[in-house]
Amino acid sequence: MWKGVIEKYREYLPVTKKTPVITISEGNTPLVYSQSLSDITGCSVYLKYEGLNPTGSFKDRGMTMAISKACEDKAKTVICASTGNTSASASAYAAKANLTSVVLVPEGAVALGKLSQALIHGALVLQVEGNFDDAFNLVKEISDKYPITLVNSLNPYRIEGQKTGAFEISDALGTAPDFQVMPVGNAGNITAYWKGYKEYRDAGKIKSLPKMLGFQAEGAAPIVKGHVISKPQTIATAIRIGNPASWKKAEAARDESGGLIGAVSDDEILNAYKLLAQKDGVFVEPASAASVAGLLKLAKKDYFKETKEAKIVCILTGHGLKDPNRAIKTINKPKTIPAKIDRVLKEIGY
Ligand code: F0G
Numbered sequence: 073m074w075k076g077v078i079e080k081y082r083e084y085l086p087v088t089k090k091t092p093v094i095t096i097s098e099g100n101t102p103l104v105y106s107q108s109l110s111d112i113t114g115c116s117v118y119l120k121y122e123g124l125n126p127t128g129s130f131k132d133r134g135m136t137m138a139i140s141k142a143c144e145d146k147a148k149t150v151i152c153a154s155t156g157n158t159s160a161s162a163s164a165y166a167a168k169a170n171l172t173s174v175v176l177v178p179e180g181a182v183a184l185g186k187l188s189q190a191l192i193h194g195a196l197v198l199q200v201e202g203n204f205d206d207a208f209n210l211v212k213e214i215s216d217k218y219p220i221t222l223v224n225s226l227n228p229y230r231i232e233g234q235k236t237g238a239f240e241i242s243d244a245l246g247t248a249p250d251f252q253v254m255p256v257g258n259a260g261n262i263t264a265y266w267k268g269y270k271e272y273r274d275a276g277k278i279k280s281l282p283k284m285l286g287f288q289a290e291g292a293a294p295i296v297k298g299h300v301i302s303k304p305q306t307i308a309t310a311i312r313i314g315n316p317a318s319w320k321k322a323e324a325a326r327d328e329s330g331g332l333i334g335a336v337s338d339d340e341i342l343n344a345y346k347l348l349a350q351k352d353g354v355f356v357e358p359a360s361a362a363s364v365a366g367l368l369k370l371a372k373k374d375y376f377k378e379t380k381e382a383k384i385v386c387i388l389t390g391h392g393l394k395d396p397n398r399a400i401k402t403i404n405k406p407k408t409i410p411a412k413i414d415r416v417l418k419e420i421g422y
Contacts, residue, residue: 074100077133077236078140084239084271085137085232094139094169098125098132099236103244103385108351109364113371115382118249119348120241123356123391127189130237130261130389131161137233138223139165147221148172151214153200153207154224155257155310156186157390162223163195174220176200176207181309183357183395203304205315208258225260226317234261238268239277241385248278250379254387255362256286256295256333257311259318261389266325282385284331286322287366289359293335295322307338307398310359310390336365342402344368348388355392355399363387 074080076095078087087093101124109117122130139162142150149172152162159175159182166173175190179199190197200207208224215222225231242248248269256262262284272278288296289306294314301314316322326333336344345361347368348354363386376382392399409415 076136077233078136081236081239084235084275086229087137087140090144091140092143093136094143094165095136096126096132096164096168098136099240101125101240103241104352104354106352108347109367109386113367113376113384115376115379115384117367117384117386118245119352119354120237120385120387121354122237122387122389123360123394127157127161127164128185128391128394129157129161130234130387131157132165133236134225134230134233134260134264135161135165135223137229138221138227139169139171141229142171142221142223143169145221147219149174149220150223151175151211151220152223153177153204153211154182155204155312156182156394157310158224159195159197160186160189160193163190163193166195167193172196174198176211178203178207178312181312183309184397185394204313208317224317225258225263231260231264231267234264235268235271237387238265239272242269242272242278245383245385247383248273248280249282249385250382251285251331251376251384252282252387253285253287253363253367253384255308255311255359255389256288256322257313257316257359259295259316259322261387262286262325263318263321265387266329281329284325284329285366285370286326286331286333287336287362288333289341289362290335290337295319295333296335306341308341308357308359308362309395310357311362334366334369336362336369340365340369345398346402349392349399354388356388357390357392357394358398360388360390363389
């Protein structure tokens with residue numbers, strides 16, 4: 073029986089016998105071979121489908137650690153700022169641990185599925201008149217001054233949990249990939265994966281390290297542009313962040329691995345979003361499609377030409393059902409017809 077990432081990778085994590093393990097059986101997500109992307113790029117492309125975690129995103133890997141350690145430290149309340157997924161995960165794990173959760177989200181900029189999760193799990197949900205960065209500044213200050221535990225990825229236990237994604241990919245492939253492609257928002261996940269790969273190499277589990285390829289949305293690309301973006305804009309609301317907390321660590325992952333952090337437009341994101349759904353049968357939220365958009369952009373520039381038979385893993389960070397409105401906006405609404413067989417057949421083309 074799968075018992076979650078802490079039990080599976082206990083020896084690599086800062087837990088002891090005394091740590092109460094709060095888990096909803098996160099992790100163990102599939103690594104799906106993509107024929108369509110392999111054909112386009114001439115490489116072997118795999119999709120790490122993190123949308124299949126219990127709350128529908130990769131955040132659960134970090135949250136099982138952050139909430140378990142909060143319990144060990146006798147915390148009563150946890151707080152986070154979020155573009156949606158962190159708040160969904162924090163509220164679910166806090167519910168399981170019987171902790172109070174407070175989540176601050178940017179008003180009007182969180183996908184419906186994510187907001188519904190935080191509400192049903194019983195968090196105190198506050199919509200802030202501002203963007204993610206404003207909400208993040210507030211929760212940092214509050215957790216500094218009050219006995220409330222911050223569970224954003226500034227909390228080092230979040231990074232510890234999230235690094236297990238790198239372990240799972242390495243275990244599944246029997247080696248590290250040559251390239252890992254992923255979206256970058258607050259930059260915790262790229263930091264976590266890089267830490268995970270390095271630790272697995274040091275433990276003798278893998279011999280090489282991947283080049284880390286991160287992608288931000290063009291209207292929210294502070295790392296690419298080299299300065300804070302005060303009013304970030306993108307349809308990929310999960311990564312609508314202008315001043316990432318782990319900025320420097322993301323740059324370190326990029327530079328140490330010999331990779332890059334680039335930008336993709338909303339159109340490129342939406343094309344990748346549709347391609348994944350229509351060629352691979354994998355439904356992701358727009359931010360997750362930024363990784364595949366980045367892959368396609370680099371493939372077009374022959375970026376992978378030098379590396380023969382490269383193994384590439386794209387991290388698909390969140391499930392498409394998080395943001396159903398985007399799918400319906402992207403594809404035409406279904407036609408309504410009378411309940412008559414001839415009308416159905418006519419629509420099919422008979
Ligand atoms: N993809 C999804 C679906 C996300 O929700 C996030 C971040 C990212 C990618 C980027 O990961 O921040 O570690 O670089 N979501 C955060 C949140 C900010 O509040 O849910 P990152």
